[in-house]
Amino acid sequence: MSAALPFGPDYGFGLYIHWPYCSKICPYCDFNVYAAKDRDNRPLLDAIARDLARHADDLPDHPPLGSVYFGGGTPSLMAAGDIALLVELAERSFGLAPGAEITLEANPNDVISADLEAWAAAGVNRLSIGLQSLDDDALAFLGRDHDAASARKAVERAAGPFPNHSIDLIYARPGQSAESWEAELTDALSLGAPHLSLYELTIEERTAFGKRAARGELVPMEDDDQADLYELTQQITEAHALPAYEVSNHAQSADTQSKHNLTYWRGGDWIGLGPGAHGRLTIDGHRVATHAAPKPADYMTSIESPPAHDPLSDIDNVRELLAMGLRPSEGIEMARIEAIGGVPLDEETVATLRSSGLIRTIGDRIALTAEGRLLADRIAAELSP
Incomplete structure (x- = not known):
């Protein structure tokens, strides 16, 4: 693999495995998920294993x-x-x-009941725990199957065998005040997790929340109020030495940043296995997208055929690299954008965004400012061809 390529495994190489089953489907969830039932999981596991093997055949030159x-x-x-x-x-x-990061997303009740040493023995060295809230009323609203006490217990239990762990929280919920979010976030920070993923509640049309919103039964928080809570979030996390290293992610140090997600943001390669999983791969110097069949039965059947590779155009690559590369605080090299698109970023647009305080340039790198993070998608669109 040529080191001169502006994308690919030189910027990271990861493997994503999608397990589609949940004990309960949350009303805000827009992911490819299905209710867990009494079922034989072996056929799906076998399909994922065969999918991995055929990717290995396609990528003989990729690094570990x-x-x-x-x-x-x-x-x-x-x-x-x-x-x-x-x-x-x-x-x-x-x-x-060496030092490969192996992350398992986990619900609090599973962390409480599981044999954590068995997870560690399986190779897992990082947990991402879906707390979503530390408020019992909010957890009921979000459809979660745990309470705040269980959330705290799960983090405390995980910290021993998994010092590298992350917790997820959802804020900007309807009617949430700045005072209640400050108290909840401060409570979460006291748990001592070295990584936090903090997401504003997004109401997607096809979810249960989306249907309630369409009927007028649920009113999303106004954009300006969400922006105020986002800015408050940055102030609180920075004061607790967990600054944002990406729009929604915070870490104590470079060592506790998500290596896997950095592969996405830096334009590296990743294999996506399991129903509905996406991937980005570099094959013979060209960037391709992969997307597995979303339904488990269809996914298992599809393994009998060669994997489908959808070539990405130069414009696709530029737009994706900007959209992802601007998200982390390190930003992205402008020369990489030019290498793909054949032309540099528009100087007038860069100058306007910089004078507006939305982006900063450090040598050849372009990155969002704290104010720019609130408009990350818009800025990436303005810079894109």
Whole structure:
């Protein structure tokens, strides 16, 4: 693989495994998920294993994996032995780089009841725990199956075997005040997690919340109020030494930043396995997109055919690299954008955004300012061809 390419595994190489089943589907969730029932999971596991093998055949020159991420859905419902099997297959297919990050998304109740040592023995070295809130009324509103006490217990239990762990919270909920969010976030910070993912509630049309909003039963928070809470979030996290290293993600240090997500934001390669999983791969110097069939049954059937690669145009690559590369605080090299598109970023647009205080340039790198993060998507669109 040529180091001169402006995208690809030189900027990170990861593996995403999507486990689509959940014990309960949350009303805000727009992911590709299905209710967990009594079922034989072996056919899906076998399909994921075969999918990994055929990707290995397509990518003989790729380096060892820097990260493996079990997402969902609720992959903490998987048996530890099945997690171990997939980690072993990943290592056998590509190798694991020294210090490779292996993340498991987990619900608090699973963290409380699981054999955490078995997860660690399977290869997991990072947990991403979906607390979503530390307020019982908010958890009921969000349709979660745990309470605040269980959330705290889960984080305390995880911290021993998994010092590298992250917690997710959802804020900007309808009617949420700045005072209540400040108290809740401060409470979450007291748990000592070295990484936080803090997301504003988004009402998607096809979700249960989206249907309630369409009927007028749920009123999303106004954009200006959301922006105020976002700015408050930055103030609180910076005061607690967990500054944002990406629009929605905060870490104590570079060591606790998500290696896997950095691969996305830096324009690296990742394999997407499991129903509905997306991937980005560099094959023979060209960037391709992959998208697995969303329904588990269709996904299992599709493994009998060669994987579909959708070539990305230069414009696709430029727009995607800008949209992703602007999100982390490190920004992105403008020369990489020019190398793909053949022309530099528009100087007048860059100058206008910089004078407006929305972007900053550091040498050849362009990055969002704190104010610019509130308008990340708009800024990426303005800079794109």
